[in-house]
Amino acid sequence: MKILVLIDGSKWSQKAALHAISIAKKKHAKIILFSVLDRREARAVAFNLSMRSDKLGEIKKFEEQIWHEMKKSVKEIMVDLLELCHEENVNCSMKIVEGIARDEILKEANSGEYTLVVMGAYGKSGKTRIGSLLEELAGVIKPPLMIVR
């Protein structure tokens, strides 16, 4: 059994990982922590910050800094979860790809390798309404999808 856990850096995706670890522990399953980093996010934040702070000339620098932080942040979360898997004797590895979240998630989830996909119900913007990505994915992901709150 192989479980794919979608990690977007939110609290909800970390809770999703806890559910996956709990199943993997009982089923001796392997967990893949999977995250997609979208460069356009860094670009959008850099643009908005530069416009407001009147430092449009430094936009490229901002973008690189934000991009670097995004990668560092998701890696840190994954390393913490890997450590937890290790503590719980669960076989776990991580995979970070660059691209558009929906496309990359579908490619990975529907690769035929996974018995279960686990994700958080909400995204990084907190507990507002159910994540729009989830709405897009729930119908088209082939393996069973666990949505965690």
Place this chain on the structure above:
Amino acid sequence: MGLFSSLIQRKFKNIAGKRYERILREYREFLLTEEEMVLPEIKSILIPLDRFISEIPKEVYETLSAYKEAKFVLVYIIDAQVFHMIEQTLGREASEEFRKKEESDGMYLLEKIAKDFEELGIAPQLRLFFGDKSEDVITLAEKHDMLVLSKAYGSEITKTHPLSPIVLKIVQHVTIPVIVY
């Protein structure tokens, strides 16, 4: 938990005392607290079924077999509104025919799926009733720790509409983890 302490120390190394407490409180929906950083315990699982579902895929059984100690409840809900509509438009006889057919199909499906669970060493409780396919599941879910739903629960699905709107409504309203298959 050691891991949680190290995470907090790293993220909050420059923040102490009241400020730390306030940040934890105000940003609770973004930060996993120590109480939440535990492996979840699932004691009760609700599995709604209806006429749009014919089977549960083997991947779901494999996943659910991780919760063998939990209580499993299979519930088949017959749309009460459809029953009343048939009664009002086509008469009592037609509605009775609908009821009998739905009850017999429902029991057949419940028993068939219960047998699959029994092969895993799980003896589920079975329920069949007339009700509202979304509202009743949302209410029932409050007494369970996990919900397992087919993408087709409550309505037929197609290539262009691969998820039933009833499922989407339920997923938006319940507060427990949901497995959609």
